[in-house]
Amino acid sequence: MNCKHERKVTTKYPVYNQFTGDEETYDHIDTYSTFEDIDLHRYKCTQCGEIGYYSGTARDYYEKGIKSEILRLQ
Numbered sequence: 511m512n513c514k515h516e517r518k519v520t521t522k523y524p525v526y527n528q529f530t531g532d533e534e535t536y537d538h539i540d541t542y543s544t545f546e547d548i549d550l551h552r553y554k555c556t557q558c559g560e561i562g563y564y565s566g567t568a569r570d571y572y573e574k575g576i577k578s579e580i581l582r583l584q
Contacts, residue, residue, distance in 0.1 A: 513558035517542050551581060 523536045545553045551568035554561050563569040570576040 513544075513555060513560065515544050515555045515557070515560070517544050517557070 519540045519542065521538045521540070523538060525534045525536045526532075527534050544556045545562065546556055548554045548561070549572075551564045552561055552572060553564075563572065565580075567578045567580050571578060571581055
């Protein structure tokens with residue numbers, strides 16, 4: 511999968527052209543991240559399901575079960 515972990519939202523705004531008197535449309539594109547926090551120290555993409563970690567220590571805890579005083583998740 512080739513997920514970019516973002517979602518684009520296009521909003522159309524009417525714009526009055528003062529020279530021609532016509533109303534034109536302006537497209538404004540906002541880009542939003544599709545990551546959401548799912549737990550302490552990790553997040554997940556809502557489109558592809560990829561899980562990311564805020565640190566290598568968090569990855570070790572969730573994937574390998576290695577506990578750390580830094581995370582305080584024991």
